[in-house]
Amino acid sequence: MIDDEDLYGGYNDDDSPFNTDNLNYDQQFQQAVAKTSAGRRPPPTGMKGIPTAGFNKQPVMLGKTGVPGTAMRRGIGTASSGGGRPMTAVTGAGFNSSKNFMAGIDPSSSITITLEPKIETEEEKIKNLEKSVSQLAEESCFAAEDNDKQAAMEKAKEAYRKERLIIKQREEKNLTDQTNTELTGFILLNVACQYGNAGNYTEALNIYNILTKNKIFQLSGRLKTNIGNIYYQQKQYLKAIKMYRMALDQIPITNQELKLQIHRNIALSFIKMGQFADAATNYEIIFKDRPDLKIGFNLLLCYYALGDRNRMKQCFLELLKIPLKIPDDDDYQSHPTDQQANLVLEVTRDDKLRRYERKKKREIEHCIVTAVKLIAPAIDTDFSTGYEFCIEQVKISEYKDLAHDLEIQKAIVYLKAKNFTMAIETLKDFEKRDIKVASSAATNLSFLYYLEKDLQNAHKYADLSLKADKYNPAALTNKGNCYYAESEFERAKHYYEDALKIDASCVEALYNLGLTYGKIGLYEQALDQFFKLHAMQRNNTQIYVKIAEINGKKSDYDQAENWYMQALRAHPKDSELLKCIGNIFDEQGDRSQAFQYYHDAFRFDPSNLQTIEWLGTYYIDSQYPEKAVEYFEKAALGRPNQVKWHLMVASCYRKSGNYAAALEKYKMIHTRFPENTECLKFLVRICSDLGYTQEAHDFASKLKKAEKMIEVKQARISSSDKRKMLIKGRKSTFEGNNLRISSSEKRKDFLKGRKISNDSQNKHKSIDQDVPLLQHQESKENTTRISSSRGGSGRSLKKIDLNTDDTNILENRDEEIQNVQHQNYLGHVPRPQTSKVRKNQNPITTFDMDAADLLPD
Numbered sequence: 120m121i122d123d124e125d126l127y128g129g130y131n132d133d134d135s136p137f138n139t140d141n142l143n144y145d146q147q148f149q150q151a152v153a154k155t156s157a158g159r160r161p162p163p164t165g166m167k168g169i170p171t172a173g174f175n176k177q178p179v180m181l182g183k184t185g186v187p188g189t190a191m192r193r194g195i196g197t198a199s200s201g202g203g204r205p206m207t208a209v210t211g212a213g214f215n216s217s218k219n220f221m222a223g224i225d226p227s228s229s230i231t232i233t234l235e236p237k238i239e240t241e242e243e244k245i246k247n248l249e250k251s252v253s254q255l256a257e258e259s260c261f262a263a264e265d266n267d268k269q270a271a272m273e274k275a276k277e278a279y280r281k282e283r284l285i286i287k288q289r290e291e292k293n294l295t296d297q298t299n300t301e302l303t304g305f306i307l308l309n310v311a312c313q314y315g316n317a318g319n320y321t322e323a324l325n326i327y328n329i330l331t332k333n334k335i336f337q338l339s340g341r342l343k344t345n346i347g348n349i350y351y352q353q354k355q356y357l358k359a360i361k362m363y364r365m366a367l368d369q370i371p372i373t374n375q376e377l378k379l380q381i382h383r384n385i386a387l388s389f390i391k392m393g394q395f396a397d398a399a400t401n402y403e404i405i406f407k408d409r410p411d412l413k414i415g416f417n418l419l420l421c422y423y424a425l426g427d428r429n430r431m432k433q434c435f436l437e438l439l440k441i442p443l444k445i446p447d448d449d450d451y452q453s454h455p456t457d458q459q460a461n462l463v464l465e466v467t468r469d470d471k472l473r474r475y476e477r478k479k480k481r482e483i484e485h486c487i488v489t490a491v492k493l494i495a496p497a498i499d500t501d502f503s504t505g506y507e508f509c510i511e512q513v514k515i516s517e518y519k520d521l522a523h524d525l526e527i528q529k530a531i532v533y534l535k536a537k538n539f540t541m542a543i544e545t546l547k548d549f550e551k552r553d554i555k556v557a558s559s560a561a562t563n564l565s566f567l568y569y570l571e572k573d574l575q576n577a578h579k580y581a582d583l584s585l586k587a588d589k590y591n592p593a594a595l596t597n598k599g600n601c602y603y604a605e606s607e608f609e610r611a612k613h614y615y616e617d618a619l620k621i622d623a624s625c626v627e628a629l630y631n632l633g634l635t636y637g638k639i640g641l642y643e644q645a646l647d648q649f650f651k652l653h654a655m656q657r658n659n660t661q662i663y664v665k666i667a668e669i670n671g672k673k674s675d676y677d678q679a680e681n682w683y684m685q686a687l688r689a690h691p692k693d694s695e696l697l698k699c700i701g702n703i704f705d706e707q708g709d710r711s712q713a714f715q716y717y718h719d720a721f722r723f724d725p726s727n728l729q730t731i732e733w734l735g736t737y738y739i740d741s742q743y744p745e746k747a748v749e750y751f752e753k754a755a756l757g758r759p760n761q762v763k764w765h766l767m768v769a770s771c772y773r774k775s776g777n778y779a780a781a782l783e784k785y786k787m788i789h790t791r792f793p794e795n796t797e798c799l800k801f802l803v804r805i806c807s808d809l810g811y812t813q814e815a816h817d818f819a820s821k822l823k824k825a826e827k828m829i830e831v832k833q834a835r836i837s838s839s840d841k842r843k844m845l846i847k848g849r850k851s852t853f854e855g856n857n858l859r860i861s862s863s864e865k866r867k868d869f870l871k872g873r874k875i876s877n878d879s880q881n882k883h884k885s886i887d888q889d890v891p892l893l894q895h896q897e898s899k900e901n902t903t904r905i906s907s908s909r910g911g912s913g914r915s916l917k918k919i920d921l922n923t924d925d926t927n928i929l930e931n932r933d934e935e936i937q938n939v940q941h942q943n944y945l946g947h948v949p950r951p952q953t954s955k956v957r958k959n960q961n962p963i964t965t966f967d968m969d970a971a972d973l974l975p976d
């Protein structure tokens with residue numbers, strides 16, 4: 120039987136003759152190696168105290184003493200045979216694996232490891248300093264790229280200072296032959312660029328001159344270009360052109376791209392000087408070699424400035440020949456069968472490259488449309504003919520999709536010229552075209568009719584636009600605008616919200632929705648909309664004002680003041696903003712601060728009546744009526760036909776105690792406005808107080824006549840209104856009776872027309888006889904009221920205190936203006952004729968027109 124054996128034993132025994140891991144433990148091998156030249160080599164001195172693991176004269180036993188290694192080979196070591204190791208022609212290399220090397224170290228023994236420091240030479244120290252200087256210069260460039268000019272300037276100066284120290288060290292160590300001229304040039308160029316970016320052009324030019332005079336640096340052409348750029352920034356265009364031309368001569372012909380850029384700079388300098396012919400020459404050089412849309416557009420602008428029609432046409436045609444080089448939207452359409460291609464399209468449809476292509480396409484289309492708008496009126500006597508030429512050329516070019524947009528632009532040009540008929544005709548031509556163009560045209564027509572306040576047609580074309588494209592945010596916004604103009608704010612809100620669901624960036628819908636919420640009274644929602652709009656347009660001060668207005672309506676005056684102040688920082692001389700801030704302080708009761716802002720508003724806009732009225736009222740309340748005179752006189756000078764301001768001037772004279780000036784002012788007002796009762800009342804008061812009895816009686820009689828004329832006018836207006844109501848009621852009754860008559864009864868009534876005529880005549884007579892009675896009763900009531908208010912004609916005039924406050928005349932300004940305008944005419948208007956005058960005429964059987972229209976106004 121076979122004894123029990125370990126089934127997994129023997130796998131660690133490797134008798135391969137190529138395994139040299141444990142040769143250190145083979146004594147015979149170590150003795151043989153000791154006799155060779157490899158064994159007589161001195162041990163390395165890098166680590167002291169550690170026995171070297173190599174082929175030394177004395178073998179080092181790192182394992183346990185007396186225990187042979189596990190890798191002793193048959194026929195090689197002493198473990199298996201007593202014979203010596205056969206000699207080979209390969210000598211030992213003197214290396215050992217790190218694993219066995221570290222395994223031979225006793226962890227319990229204290230071993231100190233010392234590393235001898237490497238001694239750096241002077242050249243190595245200088246090289247390290249140069250690396251740090253180069254890194255500083257690179258950091259300066261990165262800071263300039265991030266537009267951090269201060270940090271870029273500081274790092275550039277520090278790099279320049281350290282580079283100077285390196286040069287001094289080389290001179291002290293006699294190492295000038297190894298000077299790094301490339302680093303020196305890089306540091307100087309960076310410092311010059313940072314000086315130029317910071318606006319310190321003098322220092323930048325000094326450094327550039329140092330670089331150009333030194334023959335070591337071979338980039339003098341580029342340096343001349345930078346010097347020319349500095350002269351361009353300083354608006355020294357002749358010197359800039361000189362430097363650019365010197366750079367053209369020094370730059371080799373192989374660098375053609377740089378040469379074209381320098382030609383572009385020369386052209387821009389000539390444009391700044393107004394020399395468009397020379398600028399066009401340089402642009403022609405660029406456009407001939409590298410056709411580019413922007414260069415061609417600038418060339419077109421030069422021809423436009425020169426007024427050369429033929430060259431404008433030719434340049435426009437050359438622009439249209441430039442290939443677009445952007446894939447169409449059709450290339451991103453999904454394939455019905457290829458699923459793999461659809462997956463790729465989903466990834467690439469809105470990636471960075473696709474967004475760049477869209478942006479580039481928009482820029483190109485904007486350039487073409489702007490060129491057409493510019494040259495169309497200039498290439499022919501009539502801009503319509505010029506537009507037709509440009510549109511025809513665009514239709515046969517690669518940019519044919521822009522033809523419809525150009526036709527709409529033509530309609531907009533008509534609109535700006537206030538030729539609404541041609542604009543409407545041009546836009547109506549789009550109704551029979553494809554859906555997209557028809558929707559755009561209908562949207563513009565709706566907006567056009569909205570501007571003309573023709574809301575019916577505005578609704579009509581907004582509906583047509585939505586019918587063609589129900590996801591058109593502009594059409595939804597126009598529809599909401601129509602309802603907003605009709606004060607149907609709920610329906611307007613619905614359309615604005617739908618527009619924002621389709622296009623969240625539609626600023627028109629967002630702004631109008633905020634206004635609608637403000638009209639409804641939903642101030643928090645209105646603020647949300649305006650805050651969204653503020654995030655999209657940070658510098659729009661109109662949004663600041665709207666946010667401030669909403670906060671003012673909420674009585675949040677602190678926030679309102681804050682937003683008004685932000686708008687005022689952008690427009691510090693806006694009188695309306697100053698007035699609004701003054702009103703905020705006035706609402707809070709701080710009239711002194713409000714006066715400061717109203718005074719500034721008056722200083723920037725001295726003709727604003729609201730500001731003038733507030734300042735005058737402020738001085739009156741402050742018991743300084745003589746100062747208020749100055750403001751009210753300015754208002755009277757600006758509005759000479761409004762009696763309010765003249766009365767306020769006279770009132771200020773009276774309150775300040777200057778009765779003579781007040782009397783003269785009131786007489787002047789009476790001469791200009793003889794029917795004004797307020798002026799006559801104050802004339803009676805002042806004349807009575809000053810003892811001018813005769814004049815007081817004269818003005819009192821004029822006051823009675825003026826009041827009587829006003830009462831007569833009111834009576835006539837009331838009687839006319841009653842008569843119109845009676846006639847309209849009679850007409851509606853007659854028409855209602857006719858609707859109830861059957862056809863057979865109509866024929867019978869026709870045969871008995873005379874009887875019906877007599878009945879209608881009697882009916883009219885009975886109604887019309889009541890009208891004078893009503894008028895007579897009303898006139899008696901008015902007469903009674905007048906007599907009671909006057910208290911009798913024989914009563915003597917009563918003295919009235921001249922300091923009585925009469926500021927209530929401000930509230931009756933509009934009524935008195937109307938009285939002044941109509942009282943002269945009332946004396947010549949005949950009494951309206953009643954039905955008694957016309958009762959002998961033919962009886963009225965039908966009402967083809969409203970009889971109230973026949974009455975005099």
